[in-house]
Amino acid sequence: MPKIKLATKSPHIDMTPMVDLFSVVLIFLMLTTTFRISEPAAVDTPYSVSEKNIADFNKMIIVISNEGDVFFNMDNGPDTLLKYRPKVLAEMGKRYGIEFTEAELRTFEKYPSSLGVPIENMSRFLSATEAAEKIAYQVGVPMDSLNNQLGMWILYARQVNPNIKAVIKSGTEVPYPRVKEVLDLLQDYKVNSFSLITALESAEAKLED
Amino acid sequence: MAEIIQQEKSEKGGKRRAKKHPPSIDMTPMVDLMCLLIVFFMLTTAFSKEKVMDITLPEELKDPNQEAPKISASRTVNIILGPENRVFYYPGGISDFTDLPPLYESDFSAEGIRNVLLERNRALFKKIEAFENDVLTGVVDIDQDSVQKSISQLKKDDDTGPIVLIKAYKESTYGNFVDILDEMNICGIARYTVMDIAWYEELMVETATGRTPTQTTVAN
16 A cells, blocks of 8 residues: 655744734833943942832932942933033033044933043043943043042033932942042032932831830 | 756646735744844843932031031930941930940841831831821822822921931941931931031940041041
8 A cells, every 4th residue: 555645845833923922022122121221330239118210311320339430420311402411521621621523522422321531531432442442441530629520520510401410329338438528529519419329129117016 | 056947838828827825924034033132122121210219418517607406415316337337326415525425236137226216216107107008098098299298298297206317437338328318218217317427426436346546536
């Protein structure tokens, strides 16, 4: 008896449901998440019970890394036309006698993470193309009394955007005196109210009778 | 390489009819692409926004002759953040600097400084707790903003709870600072502020921890 030969066909799987599913997941991810901003240095934030979300706009973030270096970051404002970042950089340039080109201002506007570049290296930093080269310039914003660039950043950020709120992000193990320097500096520029970035944890408080 | 496509023989001269089966599109590259995008999004984005804790520091006195506001010593609790995650406290003020009172030691655990503060803040904490319970069970029906407003009103009206003065010794860390502010929120302390540590308080911490006193700040 001759064997029945099945037609050799490549098995065809219908991918359409898979595509549907992936589309749903993709759209969900795109809508619910925010881009993670990579910091130039490691920062382990402490925990607190605060459930308040960080504001989307009108904030300047002062990052104190685990090593105690200070970085500065601010946003462009709620409207893309406001372009607060290049305005602040231009003011800084005027203060320190540095002329920034249009391209440098544009790079600065789009730069996503915090900056710890002394202003005299800013041009070289902004025109650097290699990532390693960029990292080498991230040494922290000087903030001692002789060369108080952090103070100037705070001053001009507040001049350009009067609604700006200060946010501090600092590592848990940073010695308090280092944080105190930043707090004092903020108070020198009449910023008495600010937010501290913390990670969420739960805590229970019970009163015994 | 050149390929010679042979002309198919026309079948019996008639019109060729296209086979009628639904056009199938190969979805595999699309799936590949979507997989890539999903992985990309999962790696570069974060679900939750960062949380913040608001804090307001007292304005610095501009006029050196201007006096700091007076507070009652009986309600005052001084908390000093010490080295190695230790935390100290003493009640009231100090009038005699030659005879410094001992510091009580506590810690940041749930039974530590939290109990000390809750015990002193009993009346207000009960009020806030009862109010939050009313909101949860639906006795009071108001929106979230009004809840926060009502709680801050409760805090404002309170006149028995402690006035906490937070001072940080130079070897404390930022984590301690956030922890103690967090305790203020957990315990519902109405009045607290962050102050610079005084020289005698540094001395008290150094005595309590067995450090050799640093003479730099003693001259006052």
